[in-house]
Structure formats: C-alpha cells, structure tokens
Amino acid sequence: MNIVVCIKQILDPELPARDFRIDAVRKEAERGSANLVPNIFCENALETALQFREAHGGKITALTCGPEAAEEVLRKALALKADEAALVVSDVPGVPDPMFVARALAAAIRKLGPVDLVLTGREAGDWGAGQTGGLLAEELAVPSISFVENVEPASAGALNVKRQTDSGWEAFEATLPLVATITNHEKNVPRIPKTRDVMQSFRKPITKWTLAELDLDPSQANSYYEVAELSIPRKETQCEFVAGETLEDKVAGFASRVTEIMRSL
C-alpha cells in the first residue's frame, strides 16, 4: 500500500485575532513574528496514515508544494517516521490557487510511481479553500471521499472508508486508487515526535522538483480565482458582565437574561 500524504505549510492559525494584520497591497496576511506550521488537518491525515501503516503495513510519502522553506513540514513528517518526502518548489506569490496546487501535486504523485491512497486535509487553516483534495482526485481521475475519519483494508484493491456527515457517519467500500480528505477525530489527534527522531529527520533525503521539471507553467497559477478585496471585520459587542454580591445573585441575573430571550420566542 503506497500512501501519499499532502501537507500544506500555513501561517499559524492560532495567531490571536488581536495580533492579526493584513498586507493591503499583496492582499494576504502579514507574517509578522508568527510561525509557519503544518496545517492541522494534514497532521490528522499523517496520523491516519501512520496508524494504518502500524496495523497493516505500507509506505508513506509526505508531499508538499511551496517555497524551499516549506521543507520544514516535511522534516516534521519525517520525524514522525514518514518513509519518504518530496517537495514541489513553487514560489508563486499571492493567494494559493487550489487548481494549480492540485495540478502540481498530481504531477508529483505521477512521478512517485503507483500510488494507492492519497490523503489530504479537509481544508487548510489559512485560506480554508477546502478544494485541493477534490481537484486532485479529478486531476488523477480517481474517486474521492471527503471528511474521512478512518480507513481500513477491505478486499484486495479496496478500502473501507468511514466518513463524517452532518448527522452521523457513512461507511464506504472504495476501489483504489482513492483520494480521501481527512477531518479531525478523537482517534487521529497528531502524535508528538521523539527528540531523537527529530534529530534524525534532518539527515533524511528530500526529493525536490521544480515546476519546470513537472511541466508546470507558473503563469498558469492564479487563473482560477483572485482576491479582489481582503479586510479585517471590526465587529465587537459590548459584553455586560452579570454582577452581584453573591453567586446566587449572579446566577439569578444570568438566568433572567436567558429566560427573557426564551420568553420572546
């Protein structure tokens, strides 16, 4: 079983709103002193792959598309014991174009040889497009299933896939190859690498391809959509903190605000 996990490097989504600034000219977030981190759903995807390999065997390749510095997310994946790592070096500026990224990832996946399962995150925590997995499946001409929380072997050449829906879950049997977009679940909370493995990850090779080597033309990027406007919403509500001498008073004050709304329904 050859598994590719697509990992995107993003601006730390936990950057508090009060520290968040935008670059009005480039129409993207200012990096400032914030960290660049692997997207959380990509980490969930890697965790899903690691658990699959532990239980059933297989090979895991971590794949990213981004500037040279995006190598960092691959080192993290190697520290968690991904078998191999590959970087598509792309310095395309501006808002990520999910179609161009999907093409780049598809081209890299074809270079990697026969792949059975491609895992992506359900969406990236920066622009939150939630598109790359689906577009990648189309580029590879394979089926895809979204919001997947677990994959298990089924009959030969097929997987049992459990995914979340609005009201519960669904189980599918899917013929390989398959693209699955992974969502968060109590069982795929990312593990922490061992210090020794972090050190060793720096000695592991990373395969790198330029866009040209993958026959991709960077001028094709940003032909999907562009950011016309970007702004920070300024909406703050004045919170009235319920006061009172005693706890009972406070609870009564809070309860009366609640029941007032309940009565108005």
Place this chain on the structure above:
Amino acid sequence: MADVVCCLFAAAGFDRAAVGILGAGRRLADSSGGKLVALVLGPANEAVASGASAVADRVLVADQAALAEYEPETYLSALVALAKPISPAAVLLGSDSYSQELTPRLAHRLGGSAAGDAVAIANDAGTLRVTRGVYGGKAVAVLALKRAPAVVWMRARAMDPADAAGRSAGSVEKAALADLPASRVKLLNRHVEAKSGVRLEDARLIVSGGRGLGGPEPFKQLQELADAMGAQMAASRAACDAGWVPPSWQVGQTGKKVAPELYMAIAISGASQHIMGIADSKVICAINRDPDAPIFKHCRFGLVEDYQKVIGPLRQAISQSR
C-alpha cells in the same frame, strides 16, 4: 451564459437551506438577466419539486433508482450531466457535507472555478464575486472567480428567501439520465444519530461546551440545562477531538454553522475558528472563569465564574421561571 443552477437533494426535504439557496440563486439570475434552473436529485419528493418550481424557471428532477442514496461518484456524474448542457454562469449548492464534497469536483468537470462557505455572491460585470471568511475568520475576502461556471457552496440557511410573489410556477421536468458510470465507491452503511428535537442548524437555543469542562461527565450537566431550556447541544472542536461528544456536535469553521436566538458558550475560549460557526447568532452569552477570554468580545452578556458552581443553580433558576 447568464443562467444560474441550484443543486438540491430531495432527501433533505424542502428545508431552510433549500429556501435560502433558491433565494440566492433567484437574485443572482435576475441580476444577470438569466434563468434559474433547479436540479433536484434523489428519491421523488413532491415538496422539493413544487417548492423549487415556485422560485425557479425550470426544475429538473432526477429520481432514478441509481440516485436513491447519495453516493459521491454517481451524484457528481448526474450533476455534470444535468448542468453541462445549460452552460450556466453559476452553480450554487448548500452547506451540507455532500454539497461541500461535490463543489470542487463539479467545478473541475465543468471547467469552472469553485469557492465555498460563501456568505454573498454577486455578478460584477460578468465576473462572479464571492464573499467568504478566511484565515479562520480573522479576515473577510472577496474572491473574483475567473472561470465559468462559478461553482459555489453557500451558507444557505443565512440567505434570504426569494421574493416569489406574482411569479408563475416554473416547469417541472423529469430528467432520465442514461449511462451513469458504475461507481468505484459503494455505500455500505449510513448511521444517523438519534437526536431529539430540531437539527442544530435550525435550533433557536443552543447550549455549547468546550475543553474547559474537562471531560465527558460535565456534558451531562449541560444536557440537563439544555433540556430545561428546550435547547440543543453543541461543542467546540477541542471537546469533540477529546472524544467527549460526537463530531456532529462541532460548531465552527469546520463544524456546523448555527444561527440561534441564543448561543450559550460554556468553558469555550472563543477562538476565531469557533466564532465562524456562531457569528450569525442573535445573542451570544458565555460562562467562563477567565474575564479576558476572547468569547466575551462577541457576547451580549456574560458570567465570569467556574462553570461547576453555576450550572446546577442556573438550571434550577431557569426551570423555576418556566
């Protein structure tokens, strides 16, 4: 090339999402000088077909046996087969997980551009512009979709219904789709959680718990409070990831988008990604022991306390006043 297509799933019924997506579609079609075509997929549902025809110029119903159950590959093929001959300027879908799943793939097959979680869509001299939250809700972007059709899933429940007064009903046609390709993905089992009352997205009162509750047990106390109020339960991602409550309770950027009259956040810090799911609430209130918790910036009223001290008494006070 000015027509607008709305995609509806018959199994969901003629719900608020269907009403909202048709409303958004109607306005977009009118502003572009095009027709509105509603595609209805799944087992025959008279309410959906007639509800759609009250707003759309044309309704295409595909209810053949192969579409009896949602399955991504067949539904995608069916939508492509129905939408392609229309050459629409835009294809709109709702915010359910099926629509989210189909949107990028449908855009790819139709040669268009996709966007999701749109709160607004407008035609700007032939280019469709979509407004959506980005960076976990810390910013708002307007994206200009460069390829047609624009395939967009929207916060359908937040969209105003169409003004259908004086319209004559659109035609309803059955569409028999030949040659739907055999699916490489087979549905084995579908589990729908038993939940009493209305669905979270339609709830008017919501009690929601976060990581600060510290475990699954306190959610039972919250449930008692919610029962006393007649409220539905929700949770933050942290509480869902911990396995304290099912994933379907998650509210936020990657959870449900809710719009109740009152949203009560208990031991939830108020990360921007959480706020993205609750921003349309009429009133937000919170109980948190940290007066500086960001959630209070979104609250009409709040209580700075340890939840353990107040949940029981609060339930009693609310029960007594009922």
